[in-house]
Amino acid sequence: MAQKPAKRARLRIGAAVSIASLSLFAGGCAQMGGLPDLTASNSAAPVDAANPNAPAQTELAAATEYWGKKFSTSPMDKEAGLAYAKNLKAMGHKQQALSVLQQAAVYHGDSPELAGEYGRLALDLGQAQIAEKVLAQADNPARPDWRVISARGTAVAKQGRYKEAIPFFQRALALAPNHPSVLNNLAMAHAMGGDPVEAENLLRQAVDAGGDSKRVRQNLALVVGLQGRYEESAKIGAQDLPIQAAAADTAAVRKLVALEPVEVPRNIGGTQLAGVPAFRGSNSEQGGSGAWDTQVAAAGR
Incomplete structure (x- = not known):
């Protein structure tokens, strides 16, 4: 016909x-924010006049090392896993950050916060099917997060299910x-x-x-x-x-x-x-x- x-x-x-x-579409980590956790360094780094971003980078590297060691010795510590993953992501090591979140999820699979970070990063790395499943766990009706909901829409749409994506974006917009x-x-x-x-x-x-x-x-x-x-x-x-x-x-x-x-x-x-x-x-x-x-x-x- x-x-x-x-x-x-x-x-x-x-x-x-x-x-x-x-x-x-604007989704994944870029949309979601999530600032690096820079709580490890208490001392000020010397200022490099030729590279004004050097202090921040030095602090970020120090924080990443700190949380990496803490997570290595305490892999069941959810906060350490989240902080380490966020710092790795801020340094551009997204695949490594995803691995950290996967490890943390073994012990904290019921954590909406961890699932949100995991799902958004998976989406950012092109793993739409994984992102869809994990973000569904992160979507807590009692405490709705527009970032998680919008990311769910992007994950669905990236798989070609466009009509299904629209209600997620509408929820996020509300x-x-x-x-x-x-x-x-x-x-x-x-x-x-x-x-x-x-x-x-x-x-x-x-x-x-x-x-x-x-x-x-x-x-x-x-x-x-x-x-x-x-x-x-x-x-x-x-x-x-x-x-x-x-x-x-x-x-x-x-x-x-x-x-x-x-x-x-x-x-x-x-x-x-x-x-x-x-x-x-x-x-x-x-x-x-x-x-x-x-x-x-x-x-x-």
Whole structure:
């Protein structure tokens, strides 16, 4: 049976978003924050004028060594495991940090805090299936954490289950109103489901809210292009990219999505737009999806 035009439109829009592979979702460790635990060093390090970041790096290294020794001698100490993992992550040793959290989980598998750190880091390292399971344990209805809930949405979406992801982002947004990373994730979930109009509305809110403006504007340029407003898309993209690169991105979207536009209401997201075209069927089903960037697919701490 031949596919209906509306369904073909949604599929092609979703494919275009996937192929564009922009930083669609903000999740994982970058989104979640989690500052390193620098409680080990009590003495001030000498200042290196040539490298003003040297004191902080020295302190971080000292803290990592301290917690590493403590965890080595007391592997059942949850706080030591968490602190050691956070410091390793801050130093860029994410895989080692994940191993520490895995060890700690053997003794503290019922700890929502540990599960949250473990799940978000697994997501950041591209282990979406593991992240989904662990983050479900971390999601405590009695003490809901928008960061954990948003990460659950990203983990689900990275596995292609876009409709399932949207309620997680909506829950997170209710707990953290106007948070740019959650708005970005929810927007791109709608875009991947074939609803660039709703995605644009949410992304404009994310731009107004601040956060990782460059990533959000790149995504905004994409969804504007998906609606056939190619010149506007190129202008948005050129705010952060060289003009030629922005134009090339817009041209690529234009080739990927060759659908007949129809008129939609001109007042989108509170902004008056002249003759806004939309793809047929793009509003029929609001699903989520993404070429997820865990930094995605991740926006703002």
